[in-house]
Amino acid sequence: MRSLLAFAAFVMLPAAAAAQAAPTDQQRAQLESLRAEVAAQIQLQAYDLVDELVYGWTQQPPFGLDTPVVLAGVSVPVGFGSGMQALIESHFASVVISNPRSRVILSHCPQCTALVIHSGAKATIVARGVDQPEALAAAGALAGSRHALFLDFEAEGASLVLRARITGLEPSLPIVHAKTLSTSTASPALLRTGDRLKSSAEAHQEYVDAINGLSSFVAPMRIAVRSYAQGDEPLSVPPFIWVQAGFEGAFTQARSWTGGISVGYSYAPELHNAFLIQGRIARLVSGTATSLTRPDLYIFFAASAIDVRGVDAAMFREDVPTPEDIIAAAEGDDPHQAFGAFQIGLETRVKNRIAVGVFLETMPTKNDAPSLGSYVTFGAEFQTAGAEVTFCF
Amino acid sequence: MLLALPLLAGYDPLPHLFTSKDDARNMDCRRISQAEANALYPGRIPEPAGRTMAGSTRDVLVCRRRFVRLGERPARDEVILTSLRETASDIVQAAVAQAPAGEKLTWHVDAFYPSIEVSAKIAVAARTELAERGHRVSDRVPLLAAGDIAVLARLPAAESYAGACTRYFAEGVLKDGDAFLGIMIVDSRETQLHAGVCVRGEWSWFR
Numbered sequence: 001m002r003s004l005l006a007f008a009a010f011v012m013l014p015a016a017a018a019a020q021a022a023p024t025d026q027q028r029a030q031l032e033s034l035r036a037e038v039a040a041q042i043q044l045q046a047y048d049l050v051d052e053l054v055y056g057w058t059q060q061p062p063f064g065l066d067t068p069v070v071l072a073g074v075s076v077p078v079g080f081g082s083g084m085q086a087l088i089e090s091h092f093a094s095v096v097i098s099n100p101r102s103r104v105i106l107s108h109c110p111q112c113t114a115l116v117i118h119s120g121a122k123a124t125i126v127a128r129g130v131d132q133p134e135a136l137a138a139a140g141a142l143a144g145s146r147h148a149l150f151l152d153f154e155a156e157g158a159s160l161v162l163r164a165r166i167t168g169l170e171p172s173l174p175i176v177h178a179k180t181l182s183t184s185t186a187s188p189a190l191l192r193t194g195d196r197l198k199s200s201a202e203a204h205q206e207y208v209d210a211i212n213g214l215s216s217f218v219a220p221m222r223i224a225v226r227s228y229a230q231g232d233e234p235l236s237v238p239p240f241i242w243v244q245a246g247f248e249g250a251f252t253q254a255r256s257w258t259g260g261i262s263v264g265y266s267y268a269p270e271l272h273n274a275f276l277i278q279g280r281i282a283r284l285v286s287g288t289a290t291s292l293t294r295p296d297l298y299i300f301f302a303a304s305a306i307d308v309r310g311v312d313a314a315m316f317r318e319d320v321p322t323p324e325d326i327i328a329a330a331e332g333d334d335p336h337q338a339f340g341a342f343q344i345g346l347e348t349r350v351k352n353r354i355a356v357g358v359f360l361e362t363m364p365t366k367n368d369a370p371s372l373g374s375y376v377t378f379g380a381e382f383q384t385a386g387a388e389v390t391f392c393f
Numbered sequence: 394m395l396l397a398l399p400l401l402a403g404y405d406p407l408p409h410l411f412t413s414k415d416d417a418r419n420m421d422c423r424r425i426s427q428a429e430a431n432a433l434y435p436g437r438i439p440e441p442a443g444r445t446m447a448g449s450t451r452d453v454l455v456c457r458r459r460f461v462r463l464g465e466r467p468a469r470d471e472v473i474l475t476s477l478r479e480t481a482s483d484i485v486q487a488a489v490a491q492a493p494a495g496e497k498l499t500w501h502v503d504a505f506y507p508s509i510e511v512s513a514k515i516a517v518a519a520r521t522e523l524a525e526r527g528h529r530v531s532d533r534v535p536l537l538a539a540g541d542i543a544v545l546a547r548l549p550a551a552e553s554y555a556g557a558c559t560r561y562f563a564e565g566v567l568k569d570g571d572a573f574l575g576i577m578i579v580d581s582r583e584t585q586l587h588a589g590v591c592v593r594g595e596w597s598w599f600r
Contacts, residue, residue, distance in 0.1 A: 041460065042460055075513070075514075075517075077460065077461065077474075078466060078470060078474060078508075078510050078511060078514065079461055079465060079466050131532075131533075150517070152514070152517045152521075154474060154477060154514055154518075155459075155460035155461050155474070156474055156475055156476070156477050156478055157421045157459055157460075157475045157476075158420075158421030158457040158458065158459050158460065159421075159478075160460060161477070161478055163517055163518060163521040164521075165517075165520065165521055165524060165532070167532045171533075172499070172531050172533060173531050173532035173533040174499075174529065174530070174531055174532075175520060175521075175524040175530040175531070175532055177524075178520070178521045178524030178525045178530075179521075179525065180478070180521055180522070180525060182478065204433075252439060253435060253438075253439050253440065254437055254439075288437060289437050
């Protein structure tokens with residue numbers, strides 16, 4: 001056995017080593033996918049930090065007057081490439097241009113970031129233009145810009161840190177403005193729009209207000225259509241149109257669970273008068289909290305007690321009408337049926353204001369009604385399919 | 394009771410059937426009160442109850458996945474970068490305390506680390522920290538002639554930085570109103586950053 005294992009190791013180890021040395025195309029694709037995912041998270045956080053920086057400048061400008069500044073360098077976290085650098089540069093430029101109150105005017109100076117060779121009496125120096133402003137000044141390449149801005153991003157654990165500094169382009173290279181911003185572990189991304197910047201506190205308050213604006217209780221008004229599957233009898237139950245109203249409460253602030261009760265009425269001239277009372281419980285399945293920007297999807301379960309009077313009620317009978325029943329109906333004694341029903345359905349709700357749903361309903365006591373068939377049989381016979389539109393007030 | 398709030402993962406950050414130990418190690422978690430969590434995540438964490446029983450205080454564990462997973466960058470770089478903000482803050486605080494009191498100095502900062510990228514990050518962090526604290530800081534890095542560097546590189550670390558400090562002032566690269574803050578690792582196996590200050594040609598280690 002031991003020799004077999006040794007042989008297996010002998011055969012497999014070189015193969016494993018080769019696999020480790022040269023990743024397969026699939027591994028490369030996975031790595032690229034993972035890298036893109038991480039870069040996207042960092043990019044969003046980096047955008048937030050840039051927004052926060054420029055917002056800070058609009059409140060406390062680093063200069064008294066509009067001042068041309070060269071974006072001399074954007075350094076991304078160690079391990080990330082120039083693609084992210086280009087995205088941040090573009091975003092920064094768009095935010096600064098949209099916010100002239102920052103007093104920072106972006107200036108174009110290609111020589112500032114290029115390598116410049118300057119020969120003097122003491123030595124020949126090869127360095128970036130911003131590192132030897134005297135050479136740039138002598139070459140007349142500063143183009144009115146006297147300040148260079150550096151943005152440095154670094155991933156420090158689960159936080160992204162932005163260090164921004166503005167350096168005066170004079171021989172001593174003094175740092176005239178510096179700011180460090182960090183996404184702390186507990187602060188969610190804000191993603192503000194670039195042209196209407198807010199402080200992080202204001203943006204968070206807006207979010208809280210929006211959440212709190214969603215009251216825990218709403219009054220839904222629902223219009224539903226129930227269609228009944230045809231049974232063995234040639235006569236079938238016509239669709240019922242219901243108007244329901246009630247109240248609904250959320251069990252949690254996230255509105256992940258809701259429950260409510262409603263009463264409904266359905267009327268068809270000469271055919272029926274029907275009432276129902278329904279209790280319903282719903283579970284959010286499209287996330288852990290209701291969204292302020294996307295529709296929410298709920299799965300719901302309901303139990304109803306339904307009372308039908310009129311000719312249509314006869315269709316719910318489990319037995320064939322007798323002559324006495326027909327005579328009684330002709331004499332004005334309407335048929336009457338009362339039964340329970342259970343629903344399961346899906347509802348899409350937009351901002352807790354309007355909802356559209358579909359459902360299946362089973363009436364366990366009406367399984368033997370000859371006028372009723374079944375749309376779906378899954379543990380129970382679902383004799384009813386329906387759709388509903390709900391308006392919440 | 395502890396409510397777990399993994400922001401990106403959406404599941405319990407502790408190792409279990411669907412979370413490996415590696416995944417758990419890559420979570421950066423912080424425990425905050427339920428009231429604070431409700432203020433930060435009002436849609437996800439309910440308000441604390443008005444009245445609480447003794448011993449029924451709830452905490453919330455806020456977890457976020459590290460941007461760069463452990464192992465993706467060299468281990469030493471990762472350690473240095475993860476705590477860069479705190480380290481830079483500590484070093485700057487100590488450096489300022491080390492400098493002569495009442496004197497308005499212009500600070501120059503440089504970092505000496507095997508990786509150029511990480512070295513730049515350390516120097517930028519320290520410069521920014523100094524400038525934010527209201528000190529006069531220059532972006533210019535003092536340089537020595539190639540001959541000086543060739544000699545200093547052969548000396549032990551304890552002597553080479555002191556020698557460089559002397560040469561900075563002897564060559565006129567730094568002047569009386571200047572201070573130089575050097576941040577470095579002395580042994581390539583360590584993850585602890587050391588630092589020293591050079592004022593008027595005198596080098597002093599403080600970390």
